Amino acid sequence: MRFFNTAGPVNPADHYCLDPLSRFDLEEIFSLIRQKKYFVLHAPRQTGKTSCMLALMQYLNDTGEYLSLYTNIESAQAAREDVTGGIRSVMSSIGIYARDFLGNQFVLDHDNEILQERGAYNALEEVLSRWSSHEQLPIVLIIDEVDALIGDTLISLLRQLRSGYSRRPANFPSSIILCGVRDVRDYRIYSDQEKSIITGGSAFNIKAESLRLGNFSKIEVKSLCLQHTEETGQKFEPEALEKIWENSQGQPWLVNALGYEVCFKMETGKNRSVSISPGMIEEAKTRLILRHETHLDQLADKLREERVRRIVEPMIEGTSVDSTINDDDLSYVMDLGLVTRGPDGLQIANSIYREVIPRQLTTITSYNLEATIPRAPFIRPDGRLDTRYLFTEFQQFYRENSGSWLEIAQYREAGPQLLLMAFLQRVVNGGGRIEREYGLGRGRLDLLIIWSVQSGETQRIVIECKVLHHSYEKTIRDGLSQTYRYADTCSATESHLVIFDRTPEKPWDEKIFNTEEVYSGTEDHPVMFLVTVWGM
Template sequence: MRFFNTAGPVNPTDHYYLDPLSRFDLEEILNLIQQKKYFVLHAPRQTGKTSSLLALQEYLNAGSEFKALYMNVERAQPARENIAQGIHAIIDEIFDRCASNHIIPDPRVLIDGLWDQYNELSVLSTVFSRLSIASTLPVVILLDEIDSLVGDTLISVLRQIRGSYDRRPDRFPQSIILCGVRDVRDYRIYSDQEKSIITGGSAFNIKAESLRLGNFSKGEAKSLCLQHTEETGQQFELEALEKIWENSQGQPWLVNALGYEVCFKMDAGKNRSVPISPGMIEEAKSRLILRHETHLDQLADKLREERVRRIVEPMIEGTSVDSTINDDDLSYVMDLGLVTRGPDGLQIANPIYREVIPRQLTTITSYNLEATIPRAPFIRPDGRLDTRYLFTEFQQFYRENSGSWLEIAQYREAGPQLLLMAFLQRVVNGGGRIEREYGLGRGRLDLLIIWPVQSGETQRIVIECKVLHHSLEKTIRDGLSQTYRYADTCSATESHLVIFDRTPGKSWDEKIFSREEVYSGTEDHPVTFPVTVWGM
């Protein structure tokens, strides 16, 4: 039986899969190879790069024009700045791949007397040259995980390839594809030998093109899921397929992980007579997040990097990116797959990432809240959330803890919003869920608590968070309008506007308040919409 793949390259025998060659423009790639071009294929982690390269190797070797060799240079990563060790590991990889794939009759010609005649600054070039001469057809090299190399080892690999570029295709590979998370041109590599930063563009200025492997389309995500139906007979409700797309936005690992979790891990989903429902997809999503899956942890680990913080922190705040931020920082977070361009500007790539980010940034705080804040008092006897009590208690908690917490928080400017989300998560966990909307220039953070009640009713509680930048009355006026629009979209049952006042020197008694407001709409669209405003 096949299953959804969440680890390693796709194997059609074992996995539901989309044709890896359909994931990129095969005609364009073949044209570049025919033109003897060296180029880059890049994409975020776990999007199918390796599967696509292996499929391309098989496709080329099935023809009569080229000999293709896939190789993964990640085994050289532990060498770091030790060029000799790193290059030696790469040559071992070339030899092993040639031996197993029968690219040339006798792979020993690649390494005979090699280290006696050449040093680490030229030996890789020599091996590629020997490989090209020994092959009966022009050679195409598919070099995977190139950005796993660091420092002088990476610089040396790029320069050795560049140095013999003019000898192709008779005495050097016809084409080389470098594959990694980022475009080589964006690399900024510190050379310990030269004591300076070397850019990827200068170390590899023979690159002709940079191609990007994208996410699944909505149709592709649906097609992958329906392979499970064809295999097992188990149906997906249409709304469940929509939920998979909504939560993943086509990120390949997330699509597969949601499918695997709901169909092969959850007890209800293991019963093939039970259709997969939207609620089951939401449960699968929560389980992935709470289990700290490797993919999500690796992504969240990037949040500690300063250049990631410079982009993500203002997104949580809803402010604009500082004008001093350089394009490389933005390109970096987009290449990671963390951020994407949406119709309203830059935004976190999908709802799962939107939830993982604040959780990751408040991990210790969340553990502390579990030990000090019981959930029971916030739940009324009828099972409803007592939101007035919740916000009153948070006001006191924020008053007592925000000063010390913000002093140690890495994302200090977004600290108030993160602290609120951590507090809400403690109360809501296990009973409902929180959906988050945030992005650059929005001027606020939107939260939606979805809380099922015993009677079958569902509370849909909208929380709009703003920071006081102008007068209080203007901030409330703008916030009421924004809260109404978000609440109308979410079919909210109640709405709250939280205003964080970070004015230096202002007393807590001035900041802390609550009051009932009514948004009246516009002249063309009058409404009567109650909102509770909470000052912090």
């Protein structure tokens, strides 16, 4: 039986999968190869690059026109600034992959000799030159995990490939494809030898194109899931397929992880007579997040990087990116797959990432809240969430703890919003879920609590968060309009507007308040909409 794959390249005999060669424009790539171009293919981790490159290698070899080799050089990362060790590792990887995939021993038979003869700064160029001269067919070399290398090792690799470029195809690979998370132009490499920053674009200025492997389309997500239905008879409800798309936006690992979790790990889903429902997909999503899957932890680990913080923090706040932020930071965060361009501008790539990010940024706080804040008092005897008590308690908690917490928070500007989300998560966990909407320039953070009541009723509680930048009157006026629009979209049963006043030295008694406000709509669309406003 096949299954959804969440680790390593796909194997059609074992895994549900799309045709890897359909994931990119094969004609465009083949055209670049025919033109003897050197180019880049990049994509976020666990998007399917390796599967696609292995399939491309096989495709090229099957044409009989090329000798193509895929190789992964990530092992050279351990050499760091040791150029000799790094280049030795790169050549060894090329030799091992050539032996295993092609039955070709040339590189393994000559790499050590050439390294001793030419030295680390010329050995890779020389071994590729001799190998190309030895083979009758032009070589297409696919090098994966290039951006795993650092410093002078990476600089030496790029420069040796550039140096041999003019001798292709008779005495150097006809075409080279560099694969990694980032485009080579975004490499900012510190050379210990030169005591300066070298850009990837200058070290590898022979790049012809930069191609990006995208996510699955909505149709492809459905196609992948229906392979399970065809093989087992187990159906996905249409709304469940929509929920997979909504949660993943086609990110390949997330699609496969949700499918594997719901069909092969959850007891209910193991019963093939049970159709996969939207609720089961939501449960699978929660299990993945709480289990701290490696993919999600690796992604969250990037949040500690300063260049990522500069982009993500204003997204949580809903403000704009500082004008001093350069395009490189934005390109880097987009290449990681954290951020994407949506119809309303930059936004977090999918709903799972939107939930993982604030959880990761408040991990220790969440543990402390579990130990100090009991859930029971926030739940009424009828099973409903007592939101008035919840916000009253958070006001006091925020008053007592925000100062010390914000002093140590890495994302200090977004600290109030993160602290609120951590508090809400502590209360809501186990009885409901929180959906989050945030992005650049939105001017607020949108939260929706979906809480299941014992009677079968569902509370849908909208929370709009704003930071006081102007007068209270303007902030409330804008906030009421935004809260109404979000609540109308979410079919909310109650709505709250939280205003954080970060004015230094202002007494807490002036910041903390609670009032009921009515939004009356516009002349064209009058309404009577009640919003509870909480000042902090």
